[in-house]
Amino acid sequence: MISSFAFFGALETGFIFALVALGIFISFRILDFPDLTVDGSFPLGAAVAASTIVAGLHPLLATLLACIAGSIAGVITALLNVKLKILHLLASILTMIALYSINLRIMSGPNQALLGVETLLTPLDNLVIAGTEIPYYIAYPIAFGVLALVVLGLLVAFLKTELGLAMRATGSNPRMAKANGVNTSAMIILGMAISNALVALAGALFAQSQGSADVTMGVGVIVIGLASVIGGEALLSTRTILLWALACVVGSILYRIVIAFALNGEVLGLQAQDLNLITAVLVTLAIVAPTLKSNMKSKLNGVRR
């Protein structure tokens, strides 16, 4: 078993990365745009928030600024693809690589500590509700959970608007979308902006909860996000947009809990450095699981007959 401390920690990180999962849901699933920009826009959000908070900006404004920076990164990837006709995957890799240098510039170095400064989370450190003190390790996950659900609600509501529907059509059948008057280029630009704004928001919050931003903190974010999306899809229904988005959030939480279990104790002999290996195995399992399941079913049915 894992300790309740580790469990709440998993929840906290899970809810922050649920924002990444929702961002990836927009790019990979709604727009059908495999976007690796996130490995750069996650630390971008962290770098912008940390640097501006240290410089004295209000944490809320700093976080907002991080979102805007993320959306610009998304727009650049989209423009490289839509206007310059660079393959989407390559376009996103170019932005990601460029962001590495930009993040170093923003922080004037490889990292930026947030020690001793007020962040968005400071009010949660000594939270007292109705005379009971709520420890930070419980307050954080609750706050992030509420935020993730609010973002989920807004996102689902958007996808049901005329613009949202046009965006879904753009990813699903661009030629048909154009024939119905949808400006598919504009939809890709808008979708990528929203997607990377969410990822940068996650980066900004992660930096504030960890107490620092680091230029390398983006490595593998895309795989973690995909693990959440694919895992959630494998376990839950994707029948409606709401259920599908919910699956991404739940996937993110489950991923963290599975990781916490795998790394906890001596049972499997796994340690922190095995994290990426475990992630890769999880993603592979999640991708293969649905086919394996249906294969086994048909085999069993065959035997019965």
Next chain:
Amino acid sequence: MIEVQDLRITFNAGTPLENQALKGIDLSIPEGQFITVIGSNGAGKSTLLNALAGEFLSPKGSISLDGKDISTWSMEKRAPQIARVFQDPLMGTCEDLTIEENLALAQARTKTRGLGTAAKRQFRQHFMNKLKLLQLGLENRLEDKIGLLSGGQRQAVSLLMASLQPMKLLLLDEHTAALDPKTATFILELTKNIVEESQLTALMVTHSMSQALSVGSRTIMLHQGKLALDVHGESREGLSTQDLLAQFHKNYGEVDDDALLLS
């Protein structure tokens, strides 16, 4: 009124694979005319329709709509005026969206999209009434994903979607070709009803000569990227496929794919 003047489309220009699909088409389409388009494979029928829809952004020659030159307009800019049904039944609809969402998408073809709800309650009854006309029972399946429907059903919905909003031109690119004979007949009847009812200006590509002569009020034949025949009015009445072929051969000599034309 649509004016096409000296329209030329060349694929892979300047390469060994250069293909002049349209070699100077002049065509004037008055409002309310239903034109059928025939021609052998590679004659340029689909290219003509795609050019009208806006798939090639820098054609030589001009396309104008009600006196306005639209040759440089993108597909989405032309969409409020020009509706289309594709040959592939899977192309005209979004399989991941529900029937209702597909219809809502088409309902918004003529307007600027905003943050209003896409599938509005007030449209629902309207959509159901329209779907009822198809007699496929789809009016009770608004929330089903359209990917669950058969090709014929999806093509029927595509046609309905194209006709939800007014348009200046309807493009039908062999939209019955991929369907079984019974469904094809059904879709053709539906097409005739919709075009007649709203007095639509339409261009319909077909592989069947007899169908080309029995449907609509004018028939044009393309051959090697040029307009080979253009019959309408009295000269078209009572014309048989044999007459049409005879006329064609008089102008162009023997062609080796009569079988295709005669089907």
